[in-house]
Amino acid sequence: MSSWTLPQPMKRALELAEASAAAGEVPVGAVITRGGEVIAEAHNAPRERHDPTAHAEVLAIRRAAEALGQERLTDCELWVTLEPCAMCAGAIVHARIGKLYYGANDPKGGAVEHGARVFEQEQCLHKPEVYAGIGEAKAAELLREFFRERR
Secondary structure: OOOOOOHHHHHHHHHHHHHHHHOOOOEEEEEEEEEEEEEEEEEOHHHOOOOOOOOOOHHHHHHHHHHHHOOOOEEEEEEEOOOOHHHHHHHHHHHHOEEEEEEEEOOOOOOOOOOOOOOHHOOOOOOOEEEEEOOOOHHHHHHHHHHHHOO
16 A cells, blocks of 8 residues: 555545435535645535536636636646536636646546547646646545445
């Protein structure tokens, strides 16, 4: 086992993902930091809010923008437990998030390294630095357990 420990923002995102699962939502958690300080956090809530756009990333971006009083989050980092979908990747682009850290890959719905590969498109106006696989094992296990219980 590596002596490397999980960064605190990803630990928190995983806690939020667990809360999401406990609420019957797909277990995804997101944390936005700036200068090492947590600015906003959220977990998936589309069922709770009756809102298909209430993904963890979108909710966290909304909260961070409101907290900072600005729509551009260029000096912020987004930590999320699952590879963002096309909608969330688009929100990341529009918010101008500086860095994206994510846990588990999502070959079916992801749009960063899979599917649409939003940040690689010529039309993409902003490309964050992307770091994948942070907390991947725990994030993937939460998802497997969640869906196993529902089958």
